[in-house]
Amino acid sequence: MRVALFITCVNDTLFPQTGKAVVTLLRRLGCEVEFPRAQTCCGQMHLNTGYPRESLRLARHFVDVFAGYDAVVTPSGSCTAMVREQYPRLAHNPHFAAARSGARRLVPTRAGREFAAAVDEVASRVYDLTEFLIDVLEVEDVGAYFPHRVTYHPTCHSLRGLRLGDRPLRLLRAVRGLELVELPGAEECCGFGGTFAVKNPAVSAAMGTDKVRNVLDTGAEVLCAADNSCLMHIGGTLRRQRSGVRVMHIAEILAQTEGRA
Amino acid sequence: MxxxxxxxxxxxxxxxxxxxxxxxxxxxxxxxxxxxxxxxxxxxxxxxxxNVVAELPDWLELRAAGKAIKDHTLRNLDRYLIRLERAVTEAGGHVHWAADAAEANRIVTDLVKATGETSVVKVKSMATQEIGLNEALAEAGITAYETDLAELIVQLGDDRPSHILVPAIHRNRAEIREIFLDHMGEWGRPAPEGLTDEPRALAEAARLHLRERFLSTKVAISGANFMVAETGTLVVLESEGNGRMCLTLPETLISVVGIEKVVPTWRDLEVFLQLLPRSSTGERMNPYTSTWTGVTPGDGPREFHLVLLDNGRTDVLADEVGRQALRxxxxxxxxxxxxxxxxxxxxxxxxxxxxxxxxxxxxxxxxxxxxxxxxxxxxxxxxxxxxxxxxxxxxxxxxxxxxxxxAPHPPAERTLLRAASWVLARASRLAGVQRLASRLRRLIPRRAPGPLAAWTDTRDVPPVPKEPFRDWWDRTEGGAE
Amino acid sequence: MTPPAGPSAGLPATGSRERILARIRAAVAAAPEPPVRRAYRTGARMPRETLIELFAERVRDYRAIVHTVPGAEVPGTVAAALARRGVRRLVVPAHLPEAWLERTGGSVERLADDPPLPAAELDRADGVISGCAVAIAETGTIVLDAGPGQGRRALTLVPDYHLCLVRAEQIVPRVPEAIARLDPRRPLTWISGPSATSDIELNRIEGVHGPRTLEVVIITD
Structure with missing residues (x-):
């Protein structure tokens, strides 16, 4: 299976170890992993901050780069949700995609229709990593070993956007040595929300503090999630409080094997 | 504030x-x-x-039907409002149309003045709050008495509502007790001496305070949760019985209702009377729901006026994405x-x-x-x-x-996001920025100045790695060394 | 946004009516016509025992007092309930089955609503007894439609104690079946437990303006 890795701009720049872990893991499971060099960013920040036109430009770039792969795997629930849910909305919105004025409403041009079709085609083959492992590769036990007490935070986009359900938990439960502890109030947003953290710092920090309190209550050594953006926010708060709890992307745990842990 | x-x-x-x-x-x-x-x-x-939502195995089907009924109604809103107007009129009610808040306030004020009364009792209503009706009535020398417990707490405390269903949600029992003791006397019967902060005692104080008012006031003002176009029926859901008091005892009833509150048929209520109570107070059913159609001789108000309120709703309706808010x-x-x-x-x-x-x-x-x-x-x-x-x-x-x-965007933000989109348009540009960041990584402080301080006030900045992922991939041929 | 009101002042009411309708038509002209599908449960049927049991359980959940008795025991149950409550002045709507009160004896003064009782008089009553139009098992709801044995709406509202009798055949399983049985032209009151409020810290507390005690007698035959 020809799998393209969409690393995402945040992971590429700040969390390369997550990318390396995804590569290690997918190779171990027999995938041929490619990294299309031209990839950049899905455009979620632009869309969610109120810049759909800039976002659409990045969507066009994404579709060009990732057309033709069997699967596009990404270690980010929110970027997956962006491509799978928001791209089609943008592409099918005549106000943004190429369109001309018809009798009563905007009518998409041929180029607009072709782009929308290309988006639908690519978007349906983009997977969050945990979803790809469970639904496409059909594995739960990825052969990992990680002898630590771990708790899992389901990020909003993986929980309510992609509806990943218990997929990440099933993967974690199959990790040898790993003690999984339940996170109280797990389904509550951590308060990151992209530009929300900057535009509404007080509320964002209050949400982060409550999330951190719940994490500390579990007594876990490691907090993991399927998205480094949320972990950056929670982890930044944990570090500031010198709590000693580490944050790790779930891929980094799943990539660990005996002898390396 | x-x-x-x-x-x-x-x-x-x-x-x-x-x-x-x-x-x-x-x-x-x-x-x-x-x-x-x-x-x-x-x-x-x-x-x-x-818990109560989980009790219904067909919740998602009810939700889908509720959405569809509302969408269908909004698509044909002109038709349903005309039908509603006809049904209400045939049942002995009067229908008024208000394009905006000022017009609605004027209509209601004139109707109250025509009765010769200088006080009205009110059932909690979002629409009348939206248009500032109480203030408009006060200017005309008419006192509006809020009768919902939470609205009473807000009115007595000279406060503002902070929740749609429970306007005094920001107040706890101890604060409510103080408000009752300090201010009930200014509006009518004072709070009983020795009032405790037991919720039951607070509810009793509200009952005593409003009892005489209910029995003697001649004009009531309400909103409505639903209006049925087919039959001209209005529906109010409530808990305390203050709604029933207002809808039943006075001689004149004036209801101010947003135009989006109409549903096509009586049958449609079978959906909304399941969705609303479970979603709002988390009950299988709210204690009281009243429905009335025009006027009923010998039972309830002798005069009924319905004020249909636009006040910006048709603007919302024109936005193909935003109009769903009218559901x-x-x-x-x-x-x-x-x-x-x-x-x-x-x-x-x-x-x-x-x-x-x-x-x-x-x-x-x-x-x-x-x-x-x-x-x-x-x-x-x-x-x-x-x-x-x-x-x-x-x-x-x-x-x-x-x-x-x-929304209007701050110029600095616009510049920043445009710059980001220029960088992200080409992988080579992104790679350039990443390498620069890696080279300067030791200079990046844990606490940032300027707008980024919003982040670093409570959170550490993650350390920038020695090399970005793409450079590692290039250097090691995807880690295949 | 809507133009300011100033210039339209004094125009006939039809001005705003036509303006609002025109604005609606312009706003939705290009909107799709969404189909309405009703895939939720309707037309439910339940055996009578189940209906009675479920209804009783759900009414009790609201902290109402519930009795389930055969018709022959109704007069005794009513008399005992009124005595327990200490009711001396009882509002009795027209056309209430005479048998229901045949055991109450002379200690209970019956207040008929003919001529209509003033509100203050209702307020001085100790309680009201009524029948109902429909009852809903799943939600523990009683619906009054101002029909025989129920009276106008104020009768069952102002007194602090409401004794309500429900015949088994009046109980339907769920909300859709109730809606189908009711006549919207009549003024309806849906009652689910005694008066209550959730306004203090979002917890339900019984007893504000409506009857603070609701006692329900379900007649099984």
């Missing part, structure tokens, strides 16, 4: 371009009593709602699950419609000219909890993002 924020931001040194919602929210976050009250109340109701049945489930509302409180939203639904409704009804209204679409982390619980499936996150595109 965002009171000072309505003045123009320009030229005010203290205004660092921080929009209004974040400022009001920050004040609420710092108020530990308020945070405790809100947390307790919202968490209580979340659990109750989840709202004001259950407030979205407020109760919202992590932002829980911490920011209702007042930060600067509107009678707080919370997630307020964040999409207020900017559409009022426009986004004021800094406060322009900041509302950003008053969300887009976590999606509101959409999940909405009984009529309003996709609030999508509408928020849609409104953000229309």
């Amino acid at each position: 965002g009171g000072s924020g309505t003045s123009p931001a320009r030229g005010r040194v203290v205004d660092l371009g921080m929009p209004e919602f974040p400022r009001g929210a920050a004040r609420a976050v710092a108020d530990s009593q308020l945070r405790f009250n809100l947390r307790k109340a919202t968490h209580t109701i979340r659990g109750k709602r989840a 709202c049945i004001r259950c407030s489930a979205c407020l109760n699950v919202c992590p932002v509302y829980e911490r920011a409180g209702g007042h930060a939203y600067g509107s009678v419609y707080p919370g997630p639904i307020g964040a999409i409704l207020t900017p559409q009804l009022r426009g986004m000219a004021s800094p406060l209204d322009a900041s509302l679409p950003y008053a969300s982390s887009l976590c999606g909890a509101c959409y999940d619980v909405c009984p009529v499936a309003i996709d609030i996150p999508t509408v928020l993002v849609h409104l953000r595109a229309r």
Whole structure:
């Protein structure tokens, strides 16, 4: 299976170890992993901050780069949700995609229709990593070993956007040595929300503090999630409080094997 | 409270371009009593709602039907309003149309004046709050007495509502007791001496305070949860019985209702009377629901007036993404699950419609000219909890993002995001920026200056790695060394 | 946004009516016509025992007092309930089955609503007894439609104690079946437990303006 890795701009720049872990893991499971060099960013920040036109430009770039792969795997629930849910909305919105004025409403041009079709085609083959492992590769036990007490935070986009359900938990439960502890109030947003953290710092920090309190209550050594953006926010708060709890992307745990842990 | 924020931001040194919602929210976050009250109340109701919703195996089908009925009604709103008007008139009621708040207030004031009365009793109504009816009546020398317990607490405390369903949610029992002791006497029968903060005792105090008023007042003003076009029937859901008092005992009843509250048929209520109580108070059914059609000789008011209110709703209807906000049945489930509302409180939203639904409704009804209204679409982390619980499936996150595109953007932000999109348009540009960051990584402080301080006030900046992923991939041929 | 009201002041009401309708038509002209599908449960049927049991359980959940008795025991149950409550002045709507009160004896003064009782008089009554139009098992709801044995709406509202009798055949399983049985032209009151409020810390507390005590007698035959 020809799998393209969409690393995402945040992971590429700040969390390369997550990318390396995804590569290690997918190779171990027999995938041929490619990294299309031209990839950049899905455009979620632009869309969610109120810049759909800039976002659409990045969507066009994404579709060009990732057309033709069997699967596009990404270690980010929110970027997956962006491509799978928001791209089609943008592409099918005549106000943004190429369109001309018809009798009563905007009518998409041929180029607009072709782009929308290309988006639908690519978007349906983009997977969050945990979803790809469970639904496409059909594995739960990825052969990992990680002898630590771990708790899992389901990020909003993986929980309510992609509806990943218990997929990440099933993967974690199959990790040898790993003690999984339940996170109280797990389904509550951590308060990151992209530009929300900057535009509404007080509320964002209050949400982060409550999330951190719940994490500390579990007594876990490691907090993991399927998205480094949320972990950056929670982890930044944990570090500031010198709590000693580490944050790790779930891929980094799943990539660990005996002898390396 | 965002009171000072309505003045123009320009030229005010203290205004660092921080929009209004974040400022009001920050004040609420710092108020530990308020945070405790809100947390307790919202968490209580979340659990109750989840339990009674889980009882119905066809919840999702009811939700889909509720959404579809509302969409169908909105698509044919002109037709249904005309049918409603005819049915109400045939049943002995009078129908008035108000394009905006001023017109609605004028109609109601004139109707009350025509009765010769100088006081009215009111059933809790979002529409009359939206148009500032009580203030308009006061100017005409008419006193409006709020009769819903929470509205009474707000009115006595000279406060503002902070929740759609429970306007005094920001007050706990001890605060309510103080308000009753201090202010009931100014409005009528004083609170009993030795009043405790037992909820039952507080409810008893409200009963005694309002009893005489109910029995003697000749004019009542209400809103409505639903209006049935087919039959001309109005529907009010409530808990305390103050609604029944107002709808039954006075001689004249005036109902001010938003045009989007119409449903086509009597049968449609079988959907909404299942969706609304479970979503709002987390009960299988609210204690009292009253329905009435025009006037009934010998039973209830002899005169009934319905004021149909537009006040910006037709603007919302014209927005193909935003119009779904008009499906709202004001259950407030979205407020109760919202992590932002829980911490920011209702007042930060600067509107009678707080919370997630307020964040999409207020900017559409009022426009986004004021800094406060322009900041509302950003008053969300887009976590999606509101959409999940909405009984009529309003996709609030999508509408928020849609409104953000229309909101005025600060010039610095615009420049920054445009620059980012230029960098991200080519991988080579991104790689250049990444290498620069890696080279300078030791110079990046843990606490950042300027606008990024908003992040580093409470969080560490993640360390920048020695090399970005793409350079590692190139150097090691994808780690295949 | 809507133009300011000033210039339209004094125009006939039809001005705003036509303006609002025109604005609606312009706003939705290009909107799709969404189909309405009703895939939720309707037309439910339940055995009578199940209906009675479920209804009784759900009414009790609201902290109402519930009795389930055969018709022959109704007069005794009613008399005992009124005695327990200490009711001396009882509002009795027209056409209430005479048998229901045949055991109450002379200690209970019956207040008929003919001529209509003033509100203050209702307020001085100790309680009201009524039948109902429909009852809903799943939600524990009683619906009054101001029909025989129920009276106008104020009768069952102002007194602090409401004793309501429900015949088994009046109980339907769920909300849709109730809606189908009811006549919207009549003024309806749906009652689910005693008066209550959730306004203090979002917890339900019984007892504000409506009857603070609701006692329900379900007649099984």
